[in-house]
Amino acid sequence: MDTTTTSSNGSIIVSATLQLNSIIIPESPISAMELPTSFLSLKRHCFGNSAPGEFPLASCPSIVLHLLTTCDLTPRDLAKLEATCSFFRKPANFSPDLDLSISEVAALDICQKRTIFKRMGEEERQELKRKCGGSWKLVLRFLLAGEFSSRREKSQALAGPGHSIAVTSKGAVYSFGSNGSGQLGQGITEDTWQPRPIRSLNGIRIIQAAVGADRTILISDAGEVYACGKDFFSEDGETKIITTPQRVKSLTEIFVVQAAIGNHFTAVLSREGRVYTLSWGKDERLGHGTDHKCVLPHPLLGALENVPVVQISAGFCYLLALVCQPTGMSVYSVGCGLGGKLGHGSEASEKQPRLIVQFNVLNMEPVMVSAGAWHAAVVGRDGRVCTWGWGRFGCLGHGTVEAEFTPKVVEGLKDVKAVHVATGDYTTIVVSDDGQVYSFGSGEFANLGQGDVEENTLTPKLVSSLKERVVHVSLTNSVSWGGHTFAMSESGTVYAFGTGDRGQLGVEMSDDNVTERAEPEKVVGIDLS
DSSP states (O other): OOEEEEOTTSOEEEEOEEEETTEEEEOOOEEOOOOOHHHHTOOOOTTTTOOTTSOTTTTOHHHHHHHHHHTTOOHHHHHHHHHHOGGGTSBOOOSSOTTSBHHHHHHHHHHTTSHHHHTOOHHHHHHHHHHHTSOHHHHHHHHHHHHHHHTTTSOEEEEOSSEEEEEOTTSOEEEEEOOTTSTTOSSSOSOEEEEEEOGGGTTOOEEEEEEETTEEEEEETTSOEEEEEEOOOOTTSOOOEEEEEEEOGGGTTSOEEEEEEOSSOEEEEETTSOEEEESOOGGGTTSSOSOTTOOSOEEOOGGGTTSOEEEEEEOSSEEEEEEEETTEEEEEEEEOOGGGTTOSSSSOOEEEEEEOTHHHHTTOOEEEEEEOSSEEEEEETTSOEEEEEOOGGGTTSSSSOOOEEEEEEOGGGTTOOEEEEEEOSSEEEEEETTSOEEEEEOOTTSTTOSTTOOOOEEEEEEOTTOOSOEEEEEEOOOSSSOOEEEEEETTSOEEEEEEOTTSTTSSOOSSTTOOEEEEEEEOTTOOOO
C-alpha cells in the first residue's frame, strides 16, 4: 500500500511500498503536487482490520465474492486462487452450504447464470457435481466447455445438405434453401431462397440446431427437441413429411442440449452429459443391440456411461464425443472405422465408445471436435489442430491425399492459434484467434472460398476475401449434396459461398447456368449480432 507524509511546506511525500507476505519493500519517495487539507484528512476503510500479511479484503468476503462472480474468471483461475491463498480455501460461511470455500461459492453462483443449470433441481445438480468430480469449479468447467464447443445459447448459421438454418442469440430461427421434405419448417414444401423466420416457433427460445439430409432438429432452452422434414422418429415405421417443427415425443423425458445427425442415426446429448442414440443399433454398432430401425433413444453404453460429455459430432457412420473429466478433456469415438476415422490406428469399427489415446502422446487437450463425413478434426487448448481419417483431396491438410489412422497435427497451421474447426465431405475450415479463416480439401463446389479456382488444396490456405473478423464457420457435411459454407463475423454478419442452386446461400441465382458462388458474400435478411 502507498503511505503518505507531509513535508514542512505542506506538500505531500508519497512513499510507495509493496507489501507481500509481511515483507515490505520500500521504493524511493517521490514528490507530488500540493493537495487540499481536506484530502489529507481522508482515511481508507475498505481494508477492514486485516493485519500485515493477510489478504486485505478478508474482512469483506461479500465484496470478494462479487468480484469473483463478475470478472469472468475461469474455473482454472478460481483453482489458482485457492492454491495460492488460504483465504480462498477455508469455509466462507455463506448459506446454504457454510462449508464451501469462497471460490466454490463463486463457481456455484456462475453456474446458476447458465440456462441449463437454472432449470435443474437440487438432486440433479448434486448428481452432476458428483459426475464432474465433486467440485462446483469442475461443474462450471463442464458447462463452459459445452458452451464453447457447440456455441450453446449463441447465434449460429448452419450449412445443411441443400438447406440452411440460422439461430439468433435471442432464440429466433430462420430457414432457407431446399425444402422438398418440409425441412425448412415453413409449413410448405417449396424451396425458399430468402431467409424467413419459422413463425410457428414464436414464444419458444431455440438455443441449438442440427441439420441433416431432408431434416432439421431444433432444441429449446427448456431441453425440448423439435423436428421437421422427413420423420425419422415415428414408431410405426412409416417415413412421414412434417412441414412445421413438431416436438419429438420419444425425447420428452430427456433434457437435451445438443443433437448430431449422421447418415444412419441421430444422437442427442443431455444436460447431464449423457449421450443417447436413435436407430442404427444393429450388431451393437452404437453400443446397444436393438434393431437398426429402432427410433427410441438408447443411452450410449460402455466407457461413457458415467463420465460427462460436453459435445458430440456425427459423421456419415460414426460419432465423436468430447468428454470433460477432472484430469482434463478427451475424445472418444464409436461406429464405422473405414479410413481410420475413429483415430485408433486401424480401420476397425468400434461397437462401444473407445478413448483416442493419441492426444496423450501429442500432449494435447482437445476442446472441440468436428466429425466430417469421412475425416475428423480437433482443436486443442493450445490452438493446435489435428486431423485424421481419409485424406482424399487433401482434406487433412498434411500436403498429401493419404489417410491418417491416428490424429496428426496440421503443421501448415503451426503459426496459427485455432479456436474453431469445421469439417464436411472432404473439406476442412479453421478459424484462428484473430478471426482469420483457413481452408483445405476438395474445391469441387467452390466451398473453400478460394475464388473461381476449383482445384484441391492440400495444405491450409488463407481465405483472403473475408475481410471481417470471423468467429464461426459451418459447411455442408453430406456425401450426396454439393457443399456450401457459412462464415459468421464478430458483428453477426453471415457470409456465404459454394453451391447455391436451391437457395441455400440466401440469394436467388440470376443465371440458370450458375449454381455456385466462389467469393463470400453477405446473406441479407438475417441479423445474428
